[in-house]
Amino acid sequence: MDLYFWVFASMSVLAGLFTIAARDALPSAMGLLTVFIALAGLYLHLHAPLIAIFQVAIYAGAILILVVFVIMLLMAPGERLAAIQANVSYRGAGALLGLCLIGLIAVGTKGVSEIVSMKALPEGFGNPSMFGDLLFRDFLLHFEVVSVLLLVALIGGIYLCKKKL
């Protein structure tokens, strides 16, 4: 039994439950923040400090901040989106999407029994330089495709919000 794993794993699961159970939007976002931080703790445990830092800096520090920003712009403290929360079709769609996600995870973990056997980590595992090598040498094409995709999304966003170009 790995105590460190259980502390952070249960923390992330509980915080995840809180995220979907909370009635108010901002506390729910804070639940998501806790999930991110707990996951970062797990990554640290898996000898991947860079991923852990990215988890905190990018997911918690940038993406979630934008979510919170939208919440703060659109709602008032204590205000609840009761109409949406009571809407059955939204709930049904949520359940369907959730089931799809669980199915995806199940497919993804199918071969997990093969990787359970411990392997020695390669030299310098998790170092920033190793990451650089992976991204800019071995998977350069994938990296560039993703950056083009982001650029397209950026241009689309600007096009949508500008009334006059």
Place this chain on the structure above:
Amino acid sequence: MDDWLIAIIKVVGIWVWVLLIAVVMTWVERRGAALIQDRPGPNRAGPWGLFQPLADGIKLFTKEEIIPTKAQKLLYIIGPLLFSVPAFSAYAVVPFGDKIVLGGKEIILQVSDVNIGFLYILAIGSMAVYGVILGGWGSNNKYSILGGLRSTAQMVSYEVPLGLALLGIVFVYGTFSLRDISLAQQGTFLGFLPNWGIFKQPLGFILFIVAAYAEANRVPFDLPEAESEIVSGYHTEYGSMRLGLYLFGEYVNLVTISGIIVALYFGSWHMPYIDLGAYLGPISWGIVSFCIFFLKVSFFLWMFVWVRWTLPRFRYDQVMGLGWRGLIPLALFNIFITALFIQLTV
């Protein structure tokens, strides 16, 4: 066992030391303001008013704690904690001296020398904004929410040039570890310039210091507080020690930022031109390097005060315009030039 003891002494020692500096900074801030505005300032409690922070602390601790009835209780209470905890934990990767040799054991003067040092600082720094958001939202006051909104937008915008400016330093020194960067700043280059970050990344330094002022919510970027328009913003509804945590966390942030500036751009514990470490014994060099480091840090702390009482506050659209239209293109340009230079020379 010994390693644990040393680690605990280092953690507690540097923590107390940073807190002490932050306490003295509250006094320096008020005396500095008085000096610049040509008035005496707080000078009653103790010699030159030095006990004033103590008196302030007692006042904040003994005041009644009031939670506004319409506040969101949980968020209101967590806010100040979430603001001060990142502030207190960010110093862990910043060095505070070279090393000390005790009984044949080499102790580096840094809590933790991890090779992702300053990514850690960026990650922790981006956590601090949640304290401001929760404080503003939990207070359930329109000025507080405005302050929270402003700080969210401002911090997200200025994190980009901050990170890009730091990237220039990584290019030059080829490592993320603050200790390795500090060590690399010894000696001179081109024959006469000290090997410091500021001479290798002058534009990067300017970008970094501007973005750091914005991240710390200091004048001229203190839009989230702006007492003349939104009545102190996110901490309008706070009193007693909760307010104290917000105010105090800000000073702890200043110490950390000054430490980072010194470690990255101003030669850390090195004196220009002289390598004192070669002349002094291992223990005395440890103490001297600590003193040199904090002498430099105190200059930058004073600069925070100096700037605060010299410059007026920006308008909000000016802050955002400067961030997105001024700093980010300049930071990209800086990275481009640095990369080109490294490509051509190495």
